[in-house]
Amino acid sequence: MKRNWERKHIADICEKASSNIALNKLEGVDGDYPVYGASGFVQNVDFYQRDTEYIGIVKDGSGVGRVNTYPAYSSLLGTMQYILPKDGYLLSFVSYALKSLNLASFASGAAIPHIYFKDYSKCQISVPPLEEQSRIVAELDLLTGIIDKQNAQLKELDNLAQVIFYDMFGDPIENPKGWEVKNIGDIADVKIGPFGSLLHASDYVNGGHPVINPVHLKAGKIVAEDDFTVNDDMYAQMMSYVLHKNDIVFGRRGDIGRCALVTQEQDGYLCGTGSLFVRFNIQVQPLFSIATLMHKSITDFLLKKAKGATMLNINCGIVEEVPFILPPLALQQSFAEKIQSIEKQKETIRASIADTQKLLDYTMDKYFG
Template sequence: MKVKLEDVCERGSSNLKQSDIIDKSGEYPIYGAAGYLGNIDFYHQDKPYIAVVKDGAGIGRTTLHPAKSSVIGTMQYLLPKENVLPEYLYYVVKYMHLEKYFTGATIPHIYFKDYKNEEFNLDTLDRQIEIVGILKKVEDIIEFRRQELDKLDNLIKARFVEMFGDSEHNTKRWSIAKLSSLCNVGSSKRIYQSELTETGIPFLRISDLNERIDGKNNTPQLFIPNDKYDELQTNGLVPSVGDILVTARGTLGKCYIIKPSDTFYFQDGMISWLSDINESITSLYLSYLFSTTGVQKQIANLQAGSTVAYLSIAMLKNLDIMIPPKTLQQQFAYFVTQVNKSKVAVQAALDKAQLLFDSLMQKYFG
């Protein structure tokens, strides 16, 4: 039968801040938006419950937590009533994609009052047990495929270190150059809110770029007109194949290499653009170098005294870059190509499992 979310759960709130639990210990876990934070000597909830990120990064993310645990104040408690299993409610709330209810431009929020009337199909408790079992099995397959992808990524990273050494200490004594001498470091032309449209060429915010880097098939939310894109392209203000986009806010220094199939524009200030890359270095090598300890420590050191993590164009230009022989970079590229063939097969299996999971969620709750 169709019911509203408020028919199966009650909301609860937490006044705990992350700073409140520093140096605390105990036997009861406490969680934040990114997951487990530690243990404390008290708990808020004596039964299993759902938590939803209601403020800031990761808004709408839904998690299931055990009895005798707590969450911090950026998360909303959803406490199951007697007519619903906690695990069933967890899948229901995931199905609802509560992030669509966010308000606020600087710090997004979602409120229970806005989504409490969401409707879904509520089955009997026996049927709920059956549905939870099926969804859990498919979710386990999805997690297994993700772990396979992680292992392949780690294989590439290990091969990188084997071939090029420790980037922090330049153990193979490669020559060093500033990034500014190896490529043009800049960003896009500013696109104003008034220029955005509902159709046209996708316009990527930093969150959209992060999803692309992570291999997610995100659906564009913002666009610019085709003629605006053509104008930018005519003026040489659109990235070319092989150029690199670098995240400049949030998680700093994540890289995306422009592909032949890419047609989009991107947010200035939040995303930097490496173009006209010197022939002595390949885009693939450079993008993997950015993920190494050596470059990440340089980026972290440049943040000293800053309250907001930001990788400016000036900071990027000043990074020290190891330059191994081009032939070695090309050998690495060949290795990555071979591993990527395996990744494509695993990704296809992951996509298939995800499609099954999504269709089952629609079938059970829609």
């Protein structure tokens, strides 16, 4: 350990507070002070929690263990807990220290994971003098700032893609340009994934044939996981659920409208229990088809048709009713070329983010590992 550094328990350098806001208290409330939850900003209210910055931690549910810093005159929902650094410890330094602990690893609970301050407060970290804390924070802030700017560039490129689609084709539901329209069921085959009686949790193995569930559909792309695969015998029983290049996979429950395009590399993956897929039987440019089906107006259409009281879900019949515009193929191809150019820019940015993240991880490990 470096000179003048000390080993400290988290409980020695910060304390937990718990005056969080219940969601039902926000009904009909409006004001000047923001409230944050696990997914970010919720709404403004007419009361606030603290008059200085503080650290918020997602204490249960989705994103458990996520650490963030929140501004003065703001509040947190009951799914969050906030942490206050003690005198002599910089808020940003403590925030980085908490992130280094991977608080999600302290979660317990089968149905809804949750963490307790009493568990991770016993962890120790090395703490330097205040001046050194400030220098470390500046170094880490520089790297995280670069990553934030790069992520902002990705969002700008996504927005550009949406603008290009709207300029070329208009809203696919309102169809202001008067394109030919067909229901999905008239131009594609729609098939739901296997029922739970065919594919059980116990059937999953590591390193087999990937099975695509809603969790694997991210921003129009499929991100498979090694733990969600099946062996050759199970694969042979599920041949009718095999995905092919240019199919579009939908999550059929939960986050309605989530979908992704099957690429050449993913040809042969399996549609999972929580998914369904669309296979066009006419010529449609794949990048145009996924951009159309990811459009907000299509998602809104699906939400209006979705069934279920506790969890919304869609089925083949609902997807077959989706109206699909059919501009000339040459125009679809022109759109695809523009999108491909944008995707190349995004790949360059993602590679840069990965490199910066490696440097950030190394630096975090150097100070908190």
